Amino acid sequence: MSAVEADCAPVAAPAPAAHGVALALLGTGVVGGAFLKLLNTPAASSLKLVAAANSRRQQLDPAQLADRALREKLKTHGEPRNDETLLGALAQSGAAVKVIVDATASAALAAHHAEWLSRGYHVVTANKSLAGGALPDWRALQLALASGCTYGDSATVGAGLPVIATVRRLRQCGDALLTLEGVFSGSLSYLFNQYDGSRPFSALLREARALGYTEPDPRADLSGEDVARKLLILARCAGFALRPEEVEVESLVPEALRAVDTETFLARLEELDAPLAARHAQAKARGGALRFLARLNQRGHARVGLVEVPASHPATRLYGTDNQFALTTTRYNSQPLVIQGPGAGPEVTAQALLGDVLALG
Ligand SMILES: NC(=O)c1ccc[n+]([C@@H]2O[C@H](COP(=O)([O-])OP(=O)(O)OC[C@H]3O[C@@H](n4cnc5c(N)ncnc54)[C@H](OP(=O)(O)O)[C@@H]3O)[C@@H](O)[C@H]2O)c1
Numbered sequence: 084m085s086a087v088e089a090d091c092a093p094v095a096a097p098a099p100a101a102h103g104v105a106l107a108l109l110g111t112g113v114v115g116g117a118f119l120k121l122l123n124t125p126a127a128s129s130l131k132l133v134a135a136a137n138s139r140r141q142q143l144d145p146a147q148l149a150d151r152a153l154r155e156k157l158k159t160h161g162e163p164r165n166d167e168t169l170l171g172a173l174a175q176s177g178a179a180v181k182v183i184v185d186a187t188a189s190a191a192l193a194a195h196h197a198e199w200l201s202r203g204y205h206v207v208t209a210n211k212s213l214a215g216g217a218l219p220d221w222r223a224l225q226l227a228l229a230s231g232c233t234y235g236d237s238a239t240v241g242a243g244l245p246v247i248a249t250v251r252r253l254r255q256c257g258d259a260l261l262t263l264e265g266v267f268s269g270s271l272s273y274l275f276n277q278y279d280g281s282r283p284f285s286a287l288l289r290e291a292r293a294l295g296y297t298e299p300d301p302r303a304d305l306s307g308e309d310v311a312r313k314l315l316i317l318a319r320c321a322g323f324a325l326r327p328e329e330v331e332v333e334s335l336v337p338e339a340l341r342a343v344d345t346e347t348f349l350a351r352l353e354e355l356d357a358p359l360a361a362r363h364a365q366a367k368a369r370g371g372a373l374r375f376l377a378r379l380n381q382r383g384h385a386r387v388g389l390v391e392v393p394a395s396h397p398a399t400r401l402y403g404t405d406n407q408f409a410l411t412t413t414r415y416n417s418q419p420l421v422i423q424g425p426g427a428g429p430e431v432t433a434q435a436l437l438g439d440v441l442a443l444g
Contacts, residue, residue, distance in 0.1 A: 104444045105178035107134035107169050110186035111154045114209050114238075117433035118186055119154055127437060129444055134172040136164055138189070143172045166195065173204060180443050184436055185210045194220070197227035200234065207235035207439040209432055214239055214319070215312030218326045221319060235439025240267065240313045243431030243438075244422050246408050250320045253412055253420075260321040262411045262419075263379040267313045269404030269427030270297040270304040271375040275389075276401055280367065284359045285352035296404055300345040305335040305355075307375070307387045314377040314385050317408075323383040333388025335359075335375075366391040374398040397421060404428075 106122075108115055119135070121127055134143050135153060140161035142148055150156060162168070173181040183199055185192055185208040193212035197220070200206055213220055214236050228234060240246050253260070266272045273296050277287055291297050297304050311330045318325050334341075337355065340348050359373075366373050371391045376398060379385045392398055401407055406426025409419040425431055 103178055104130050104180040104182060104440065105133045105173055105176035106130055106182050106184055106440065107136075107173050108132060108184045108186065109136050109169075109192060110189075110210075111135060111137045111157055112186065113429045114432045114436070115186035116154045117429035118184065118436050121433050121437050123151065126441070130440060131176065131178065133176045133178075134169045136161075136169060138187075139164060141165070141169055143168065170199070170202075170204065180205065182207055182440055182443060184208070184440065186433075186436065188212065190216070196234070197223045200224075200227040200232040201230050203230065203232060205233045205235065205443050207238075207436055207443075209238035209436060211239045211309075211312045211316060215316045216327070218324060221324070233439075233443055235436070235442070236316070237439050238432050238435035240316050241406050241408060241422070241426045242428060243435040244406060244408070244424055244426055246317065246422050247320055249420070249422060250317055250410070253410070253414075254320070254322055258412045258414045259381070260379070260410060260412050261381045261416065263314075263317060263321065263377075263408065264411075264419075265377060265408040266374060266398050266401060266406055267310045267377045267408070267426065268304060268375065269406060269425070270301070271310070272401055272406060272426070273404045275372075275374050276403065276405075278359070278363065278373070280360060280363045283353065283356045285356050288352055288355070300348065302336050302341070302345075302348060306341075307332045307334050310375070310377050310387045311385075314379060314387055318379050318383065318385055321379070323379070323385075325383060325385060329383070329385060331384075331386040331388070333386075335389065362389065362391070370394055372396070372399050 122130060122132055132148050134141060135148060137157050140157050141164050142157055142161040182205045187210055190212040193210050196206045196213050213224055237247055270291060273291055274287055278284055288301055292301055311332045315325055315327060315330055340351060340354060363373055371393050373389055374392050376390045377387045397409060398407055404427055405423060407423045409421045411419045
């Protein structure tokens with residue numbers, strides 16, 4: 084039998100796995116919902132869900148947790164939210180590995196991550212608020228990791244793309260980052276991959292919003308703040324302990340539209356058109372294109388904003404909502420190491436969470 088045949092040969096069905104890993108899921112929105120679906124697949128058979136919560140309710144009852152309609156039912160059924168009873172369910176599970184999965188964007192919850200790690204719970208998160216937040220809080224997180232618990236943060240940047248793991252691995256091997264450059268936002272990727280000046284930017288933005296590619300209030304994407312948080316996370320993984328204020332951010336939201344309510348902003352989207360059309364025409368006249376890039380150099384200078392790139396630039400070869408991360412390092416110095424692909428979406432993000440959980444088992 085060849086080696087390939089041996090690898091493909093059927094193996095005896097494994098004995099049912101013991102539930103060595105217990106989970107509490109915070110957030111049953113788009114990503115949390117996709118994660119619940121993955122828990123019902125064979126890949127997750129060694130995991131036991133002991134609690135699930137949205138912002139208002141939580142469920143600890145095993146029969147309810149096993150219900151495929153759990154996410155829907157939590158909207159109207161369940162006990163009021165209480166972190167301590169939720170952690171109590173994990174503690175009482177008897178599992179050797181207890182994991183809190185944070186699939187929310189709540190800064191209030193992220194503020195507890197370090198404390199949970201210190202108390203012996205592993206944390207797996209898609210929530211960027213702590214790792215991409217204030218520097219003292221990030222430092223507190225590093226100290227909490229001394230407890231021996233793990234912080235699974237793969238889903239915070241690039242969804243399922245192996246970006247954070249790669250940056251950490253290069254550093255571990257003594258390979259220093261010289262530059263990091265890329266497109267870190269699915270929605271901004273889509274907008275500038277499509278924008279060729281033939282239609283107003285506002286029309287494209289309305290279309291992207293209708294397709295669900297932007298946040299309900301697109302300023303969350305256009306402000307560049309989400310990209311800045313991702314750059315901060317990667318910079319810190321690469322050894323640059325930057326403060327949020329050290330990331331220069333160019334917002335695409337005109338000053339006059341920053342403080343208005345969402346409805347007013349959506350009604351005045353045309354105000355974005357003229358400035359962007361002028362920049363596009365300028366770039367086109369020089370044979371270039373516009374891309375919303377995040378950049379970090381070896382001196383720790385970090386910037387997020389719209390850049391005119393030459394037509395040969397790797398970011399001009401992106402499709403749809405793809406993300407791209409180009410790493411130039413002391414060892415990858417003639418050509419960058421490039422990680423590219425879907426950098427958003429519930430399934431791939433949930434899979435990144437599952438991967439981090441399974442790595443603990
Ligand atoms: N969507 C993506 O493609 C993607 C990709 C990468 C990373 N992420 C990140 O993943 C996270 C979740 O994104 P999403 O798109 O799933 O958001 P979402 O659909 O708005 O869901 C957020 C969920 O969090 C819940 N929540 C808020 N505060 C909570 C609290 N204190 N306790 C328990 N649950 C709470 C909400 O509860 P209610 O239902 O009661 O409001 C909701 O179920 C965000 O940090 C996002 O940046 C998303």
